[in-house]
Amino acid sequence: MNTHEYQAREILAGYGVPFPPAKLAFTAAEVERVARELGGRVVVKAQIHAGGRGKAGGVRPAGSPEEAREAALGMLGRTIQERVVRKVLVVQAVSLERELYLGAVLDRGAQTVTLMASATGGIDIEEVARTAPHAIARVSADPLLGLADYQARDLARAVGLTGGQVPAFRSIAQALYRAFLDCDSTLFEINPLGITSNGALLALDSKLVIDDNALFRRPGLAALRDVEQEDPAEVEAQRVGVQYVRLSGQIGCMVNGAGLAMATMDTINLAGGEPANFLDIGGGARPDQIDAALRIILRDPHVRAMFINIFGGIIRCDMVAQAVVDLLAEGEVRVPIVARLVGTNAAEGRALLAGTGVYLADTMVEAAEKAVALAGIGQPGGGSPGGASLGGVSPEVVS
Numbered sequence: 001m002n003t004h005e006y007q008a009r010e011i012l013a014g015y016g017v018p019f020p021p022a023k024l025a026f027t028a029a030e031v032e033r034v035a036r037e038l039g040g041r042v043v044v045k046a047q048i049h050a051g052g053r054g055k056a057g058g059v060r061p062a063g064s065p066e067e068a069r070e071a072a073l074g075m076l077g078r079t080i081q082e083r084v085v086r087k088v089l090v091v092q093a094v095s096l097e098r099e100l101y102l103g104a105v106l107d108r109g110a111q112t113v114t115l116m117a118s119a120t121g122g123i124d125i126e127e128v129a130r131t132a133p134h135a136i137a138r139v140s141a142d143p144l145l146g147l148a149d150y151q152a153r154d155l156a157r158a159v160g161l162t163g164g165q166v167p168a169f170r171s172i173a174q175a176l177y178r179a180f181l182d183c184d185s186t187l188f189e190i191n192p193l194g195i196t197s198n199g200a201l202l203a204l205d206s207k208l209v210i211d212d213n214a215l216f217r218r219p220g221l222a223a224l225r226d227v228e229q230e231d232p233a234e235v236e237a238q239r240v241g242v243q244y245v246r247l248s249g250q251i252g253c254m255v256n257g258a259g260l261a262m263a264t265m266d267t268i269n270l271a272g273g274e275p276a277n278f279l280d281i282g283g284g285a286r287p288d289q290i291d292a293a294l295r296i297i298l299r300d301p302h303v304r305a306m307f308i309n310i311f312g313g314i315i316r317c318d319m320v321a322q323a324v325v326d327l328l329a330e331g332e333v334r335v336p337i338v339a340r341l342v343g344t345n346a347a348e349g350r351a352l353l354a355g356t357g358v359y360l361a362d363t364m365v366e367a368a369e370k371a372v373a374l375a376g377i378g379q380p381g382g383g384s385p386g387g388a389s390l391g392g393v394s395p396e397v398v399s
Contacts, residue, residue, distance in 0.1 A: 001210045002049040006089045007224050008208035011183065015175035017190070019203050022091040028072040034090040035068035041093040044071040045205075049229035050081035051124065058085070061093060083229055094202060096194040100159050101125055101136075102173060103189030104180040106211075113141045113180060115173060117155040121192035147177040168201045183221060184214030233296050240292040242281050249274025250375050251368075252297035252306040252335070254290075256281050256315050264309045267364050273372035276303045284314045290323040298333065304375035305336050307367055312343030321349035328356055336374040340367040 006024050013019055021038055024047070025031040035042045046058035053059050058080045062068035068090065075085045099121035107114035118136045120128050128135055137158035139151040152170035161169050172193065180188040187209040194202045215222040227235055237244030243258070247265075251273045255261040258280050265275040277300065281293050297306055310320050321341065327333055338359045341349040350360055359374070361367035 001212050001215065001222075001225055002229070003208045003210065003224050004047045004049070004226065004229075005045065005205060005207065006047055008188070008206040009089075009203075011208065012175065012179055012188075012190070012203065012206055015179045017172050017175050017179075017203050018201065020092045020094050022089055024087055025072070025090050026076075026087050028069045028076060031072035031088060031090055032065045032069035035062060035065040038090065038092040040064050042068050043091045043093055044068055044075065045089045045091060046075045046080055046085040047087045047089055048080055048083035048085055049226065050083050052081060056080045086228065091204075094194065094204070095197050096192075096204075097197055097199075098195040099192035099204075100195070101128070101189070101191045102155075102169075102176060102193045103187065103191065104176050104185070105189075106186045107140065110140045112143050113147075113177065115139050115141065115147060115151070115155060115177065117159050117173075119159040121194075125189070125191065141177060147174050149174075163199075165195070165199060165201060172201060172203070183208060184211045184218060185209060186211050233299060236292070237279070237296055240289050242279060242285065242289055242293050242296075244280075244293070244296055245278040246300065247275050247277050248302075249276045250302055250304040250377060251371050252276045252279075252300060252303040253309070254279050254281060254293050254297060254306065255309045256283060256285065256311060256313075260309060260311055264307065264364065264368070267368040268307065268372065271365070271368040271372045273368070273375060273377050276300055281315070287319060287323055290320055291327065294323060294327055295332070298327075298335070303335055304377070305338065305371045307371040308337060308339040308341075309364060309367065310339075310341050310343070310349075312341065312346055312349075314344075316345040317341040317343060317349030318345040318352060319349075321352040324358060325352055325356060328358075336371075338367045338371040338374065340364060 009019055023034045025034050031044060041063055043061050046053055058075060060071040062071050072088055075088055078085055101118040101121040103116050103125060105114055116136050116138050118128055120135055137155055139155055141147040149170060152173040153166055155173060156166040156169035176188060185208060189207050190203045192204050194204045196202055210221055231246055233246055234244055251268050253264050253275050255264050261278055261280045268275050277297060279293055281290055297303055310317055338361055339353060340361045353360060359370050361370055
């Protein structure tokens with residue numbers, strides 16, 4: 001679960017991390033008033049769940065309350081990075097000598113929390129990792145002992161800090177680590193961590209991502225969720241109880257089981273396509289959940305073909321097939337469908353789909369290749385080959 005900057009900031013401030021004064025505002029008039037309270041020179045920051053706000057016009061410095069008002073008028077109610085801006089954070093402007101990066105991430109490879117620091121702050125750490133990986137210092141915290149003082153000091157020196165800045169950095173790093181654990185985070189970062197003209201360290205921006213699986217035991221954190229900032233398809237999937245993540249490809253996938261779903265996406269990539277989503281209906285999905293999953297995929301305008309890959313166990317293949325038949329009968333299907341049904345009641349499921357225009361594949365490789373071909377990936381015009389569409393895929397295409 002993503003959080004807003006102001007929410008992550010409030011959490012870290014509770015652990016003693018220093019921030020410049022700031023206040024949340026919802027109207028341009030409120031922004032002007034807050035800017036006057038903060039001394040006039042401020043930065044107005046759109047509160048949205050998206051990176052790259054600065055480049056998209058979502059972070060604007062203002063030299064006066066009037067300029068702050070104008071900046072707010074240019075953000076509130078507008079769409080930035082495909083997110084509507086409903087509120088802004090007005091932050092007192094500060095003069096900086098340097099900008100650092102400090103972050104904590106759940107490191108599955110090391111099976112612990114890894115803290116990263118870089119002397120290059122204020123930009124995406126992913127870009128630094130890609131272009132200058134040597135510029136990022138890392139330490140792994142011991143799961144039992146936590147982040148040791150010497151580890152935090154090592155990070156401080158790695159980014160060029162000296163003297164009294166080292167213990168100040170150590171305090172911030174250890175506070176970040178404690179907050180990371182207490183919030184069941186997967187990512188908690190301060191970017192940038194600024195060095196002011198008098199040498200003090202000041203956190204200027206923060207980002208927190210919380211593990212969804214831990215929200216049941218963190219009701220206070222669950223209350224921070226802003227559904228308006230989330231993908232409507234992912235919100236709907238969570239509501240009906242299926243696992244869905246939107247991706248950037250063209251092949252919609254409906255699969256039962258996370259492992260099979262990952263293998264399905266890999267096979268699509270090997271066939272020359274890209275998955276449009278991860279969607280796991282689970283081992284015991286109900287008919288209404290299957291129907292909802294199909295509709296979620298079909299509402300994605302980037303989907304050009306659908307690949308249904310079911311290994312029947314508790315879930316029956318004929319139940320999945322019936323959901324597809326019912327949807328076809330409504331005339332709601334605009335893309336070709338490829339189905340691979342194996343396991344419980346597979347023969348019955350295939351019989352239900354026979355004659356509907358759904359292409360039935362025997363193997364996962366065959367299904368992936370057919371889905372990519374039906375999507376017309378790599379062909380001029382990007383459409384489905386042979387004018388295929390459902391319902392009504394031309395026989396020469398699916399034979």
